[in-house]
Amino acid sequence: MPSLEETTQKIRETAKKALADGKAEVVIGYKKGTYPLSTAPFFARTPEDCDQLIWSNFARINLANYLPGRPGKVAVVAKGCDARSIVGQVAENQFHKDNLYVIGVPCTGMVDNNLIAAKEQRPYRDYSETLDTITLKGADFSTEIKKEEVLRRNCRTCANRTPKTADELVGPEVPGAQADDFADLKELHSKSPEERMEYFKDLIKDCLRCYACRNACPLCYCPVCFVDETRPQWLGKSTDPMDTLTFHLLRGLHCAGRCTSCGACETACPVNIKVREFNRITEETVMDEWGYEAGLSWEQKPPLTVFQPDDEASFIK
């Protein structure tokens, strides 16, 4: 695989070319963050801007989130999961394919900062990264951590690392992706309905209802989310556990057949809630029922948006 620096160079060249060729007025990518182990979304409009674009193991936020409703021609840097979200947005008429240029980055996974925090508690003000390692630099120590050991949960099970629908790939395909067998859900399925209820209640017990998970999600583009409706008000606004659970269950269902496990929700959550758990279950159900994975090709139609006369659908008579 190319190094982070090589990919960075390639992204910059591609971005400049997309601007020069009139394929885009703005390139949405990542730039270096202002504190260790972070990146920030960056909107490059000039060749000089493009020189700030980078590639990193911390390019976690899904930039497809910035597409719905954006006017003009846009190029966007996308990992495998992000490119799938973009396909979904186009299928759902949230963005016109003609105005889009997808710069695909074959991805070897992104890092979960909480896993790093668990490995190194001493304070550090500086760090460096390669495609396979993260090095934390404190006042009197330097700790090297293998990326393999601190990958985000969603990246561990990812079977679509290469963004195959991209207009251009900035590197070779990532070899060796295995089909997702949903092994991470086995334990949950072994639980009784009551145990599962307990599990979910416990999962969200620290939830602040800030909705960062929703706002970071490329699927949650509704102009008014059901939790924000006031006439009628569907949901209470307090920290009542049932209201909080209702938010998560409904959001999970709204994302059924659409979620690409990009992990933006979990990355955004300030209190480390495994928000994706709700979506993961619907992802599996949609796979079981329709053999469907979201956003793999421009042709496929999301199963919950189409009707076929031979649909089983015994509940509709």
Place this chain on the structure above:
Amino acid sequence: MPEYIVEENALKDFLQSISKGRVLLSPQGVGDKCQITETTPDKVTLNFTNTHISPKTLFFPQTEWLMSFQKDHSKPHPYVYQDLGDKAKSAVVFGIRPCDAKGLSVSNKVFQNDRFTDPYWKGKYESVIKVGLACKDPFPQCFCVAMGGSPYGATGLDVLAFPSEKGLGLKPITDEGAKLLAEANLKEADLSSELKSQEEAAIKAQGIPDDYSPIDHRGLLNLFQDPQWQSIAENCLNCGVCTFICPTCHCFDIQDEENSEGGVRMRNWDTCMSWLFTVHGTGHNPRPSKTERVRQRFMHKLKYIPMKQNGDRGCTGCGRCVVLCPVNIDIRSVALRMSTLNMQKQA
């Protein structure tokens, strides 16, 4: 007022003494994922960075029931709100950080001032004696000095504790703090020079602070109309994480929840980053886009609050929002941009 010293093996006795007849509150948990909760002297630790979200929850819980009412006409006072009472308990908090104590003192002036008093805040804020813990080795995310504070700052505290060579140093700040320490039968010690040199070293360790003072001198409209709010807003998700975890953010929403028998009036944290925060019944929204909302957050913290509170800022440099913003919108960069007269394109 004299300083006192508590030797390491006497810490438990000291905590026992100050929590006699009071609840003891202290940061509990692992690493930076801790929160101030009720605890016992043997569980208190000095080994933590800061609480994961700010300790404002002590005085300003995310959801607080204010009043209740019932609809049954056969019972007395139907449809009349009944005060649910103040749940304030006499307590001592040990280990609040200077940035948070200062941040809560900013909120205190919002909840209690010459115009009105919020009884729910007042009851809780005033029944808690605040023993702060100075930051001998400031953490990478801290910038309290740049915001006009100090790792040894005492604003909003009754007592400042700090790790001295001889044990735990204690400096009384208020009369209430002095009384607390006097009653604990402690050894007096002159620690003023040690305190001074520790503070200087800690300030130095934070690095040369950015100078945000030009914001105080720049005109309000000048700052307000700056086109650069748009580029900050372009990144922002309007998620509100930054406001929920902040020690000085204090905005709330009042809601009534009812069923066929009755209901409660409650207040919940709200956030200026949400469009719902300002939308009117007519549908008109005076802060219609992310740009106005982002501007409000930073202008409120760095311009409006200082104008109303004699220069004290609505940010105390705890660094939580810097670490937890999903898209790395960094208040230090924003403050720096507000400080430079010709705001340059967002770097």
